[in-house]
Amino acid sequence: MYEGFYGFRERAFRKTPDPRFLFLSEAYEEALEQLLFAVEEMELALLTGEVGSGKTLLTRALVDKVGDRHEVGMVLNPRLSPRQFLAVAAAELGVAQPKFHASDLHAQIHDRLLELDDQGRAALLIIDEAHLIPEKATFEEIRLLTNFQLDDRNLISVLLCGQPELRERLRHKTYRALTQRIGAQFHLEALAAEDVPRYLAHRVQVAGGPALLFEPAAARRLHEASGGVPRVINQLATQSLIEGMARGSTRIGAAEVDAICEGQDFLDSLPRRADVAAFPAARR
Ligand SMILES: Nc1ncnc2c1ncn2[C@@H]1O[C@H](COP(=O)(O)OP(=O)(O)O)[C@@H](O)[C@H]1O
Ligand SMILES: [Mg+2]
Numbered sequence: 001m002y003e004g005f006y007g008f009r010e011r012a013f014r015k016t017p018d019p020r021f022l023f024l025s026e027a028y029e030e031a032l033e034q035l036l037f038a039v040e041e042m043e044l045a046l047l048t049g050e051v052g053s054g055k056t057l058l059t060r061a062l063v064d065k066v067g068d069r070h071e072v073g074m075v076l077n078p079r080l081s082p083r084q085f086l087a088v089a090a091a092e093l094g095v096a097q098p099k100f101h102a103s104d105l106h107a108q109i110h111d112r113l114l115e116l117d118d119q120g121r122a123a124l125l126i127i128d129e130a131h132l133i134p135e136k137a138t139f140e141e142i143r144l145l146t147n148f149q150l151d152d153r154n155l156i157s158v159l160l161c162g163q164p165e166l167r168e169r170l171r172h173k174t175y176r177a178l179t180q181r182i183g184a185q186f187h188l189e190a191l192a193a194e195d196v197p198r199y200l201a202h203r204v205q206v207a208g209g210p211a212l213l214f215e216p217a218a219a220r221r222l223h224e225a226s227g228g229v230p231r232v233i234n235q236l237a238t239q240s241l242i243e244g245m246a247r248g249s250t251r252i253g254a255a256e257v258d259a260i261c262e263g264q265d266f267l268d269s270l271p272r273r274a275d276v277a278a279f280p281a282a283r284r
Pocket of ligand 2: 129
């Protein structure tokens with residue numbers, strides 16, 4: 001694509017959540033620390049953020065940090081009935097042959113957690129896209145999982161990740177038994193204006209590209225056009241690089257970004273800064 005033209009080793013703005021490209025803004029670093037603390041305390045934790053704000057990448061970074069002390073299971077698509085959810089959770093946590101019935105799966109998961117505890121280890125179950133969980137009964141299974149504990153310690157930590165509507169849904173009183181157990185919560189905001197030039201420079205550097213590739217004016221335009229959402233920044237940055245190559249520019253300025261933003265009506269459907277800011281600020 002554009003790699004050869006600018007001298008990149010690899011593409012700098014892929015869609016995949018690759019932890020090698022992790023940029024730790026202050027907020028992101030705080031989120032990572034809080035989640036790590038929650039996992040170590042074996043809590044039930046909640047992470048929300050708009051589409052493309054970096055939730056999945058944050059879970060990957062978290063898994064890299066927790067190390068071998070935890071057996072990590074990931075439920076990536078929780079559009080599951082309660083029984084299906086338990087079967088996936090069991091397999092993810094290392095149950096060798098998950099059985100069919102929910103009651104058997106419960107027993108198998110419990111045995112597995114005790115086995116891990118004997119080895120001086122603990123379990124972490126990450127449920128991504130949790131806003132897609134179809135039934136309340138599946139949330140009830142999640143709550144029951146957090147019940148697995150010995151007298152003095154929990155055996156499993158669960159991290160629920162999802163879009164802001166997850167938080168709205170859990171506010172409803174039918175979820176009170178679950179939400180009372182949430183020991184840590186974090187809402188990922190979009191990147192602030194001053195973070196965008198650093199974000200761009202970081203990704204360019206990891207991909208082996210030239211320093212100062214994006215001019216400050218280009219970074220400002222990218223922030224405005226994306227609302228600071230990393231996934232959108234990545235899309236626009238890629239297009240700007242292609243535009244720059246077509247123009248023979250070795251640096252990306254406001255002109256390249258303006259050219260690609262013209263006539264992009266999909267931008268109108270994205271959350272704007274004001275909407276993003278309206279969600280509750282990060283708190284424990
Ligand atoms: N702090 C960050 N550092 C580097 N890249 C990021 C960061 N946050 C998000 N991204 C990138 O933005 C894109 C969307 O992130 P993702 O984790 O998939 O978002 P979400 O799961 O919230 O929809 C991915 O390409 C990811 O690598
Ligand atoms: Mg995601």
